[in-house]
Amino acid sequence: MGEELKLLGAWGSSFSRRVEIVLKIKGVEYEYLEEDVFQNKSDLLLQYNPVHKKVPVLVHNGKPIAESLVILEYIDETWKDNPILPRDPYERAMARFWAKFLDEKCRPALWKSYTSVGPEREKAHEEAQELLSTLEGELEGKKFFGGETVGFLDIVANFVGYWAGVLQEAVGVDVLTEEKFPALCKWAEGFQNCPVIRENLPPRDRLVAFFKTKREMMTGFYKN
Numbered sequence: 001m002g003e004e005l006k007l008l009g010a011w012g013s014s015f016s017r018r019v020e021i022v023l024k025i026k027g028v029e030y031e032y033l034e035e036d037v038f039q040n041k042s043d044l045l046l047q048y049n050p051v052h053k054k055v056p057v058l059v060h061n062g063k064p065i066a067e068s069l070v071i072l073e074y075i076d077e078t079w080k081d082n083p084i085l086p087r088d089p090y091e092r093a094m095a096r097f098w099a100k101f102l103d104e105k106c107r108p109a110l111w112k113s114y115t116s117v118g119p120e121r122e123k124a125h126e127e128a129q130e131l132l133s134t135l136e137g138e139l140e141g142k143k144f145f146g147g148e149t150v151g152f153l154d155i156v157a158n159f160v161g162y163w164a165g166v167l168q169e170a171v172g173v174d175v176l177t178e179e180k181f182p183a184l185c186k187w188a189e190g191f192q193n194c195p196v197i198r199e200n201l202p203p204r205d206r207l208v209a210f211f212k213t214k215r216e217m218m219t220g221f222y223k224n
Contacts, residue, residue: 005030006059015068161191170211
């Protein structure tokens, strides 16, 4: 039976890249459609994700699935080869728990720490590093979050594993450092060096330039 699979994404989105990585791990063929999420969202995106109007959206045989965590689980359940979630129910529940921690706590705090200006910056850095300390403790003694190979939680943590370093370079702020977070930094290096990860990350130079521009726009806004 022929299957139609489309992914609506954005080149610099860590959420979109999560989905691309899992599809590549599974060996699933798909059509990729790039979205201009900042200035010109397509009618297709608005049709398939009318609630959030965001990427990624996976369209499987005409049926859209939105939100990256939901999409990852859908892919894992639909294509059984090379599973990314643990088979053990408890371990699977814990992976979901930490995924929520990453998306609802770590990611927003990290983003704020890199984009804050003025008196808010120091407070934002402290909050981000406190959350990273919790993540450091969960990872300590492991090669990857799930053990010896990249799995669901590593892919969800891609913002920490790649985008955080890019943002640090772009804005000149050190939040995730080897001195404070040796386990996370070692994990990030191993994560980026995995072929399936390395081949599906956005070009670093382009991403740095993008975030530098965004940072300059925000700094100019606060100065006015």
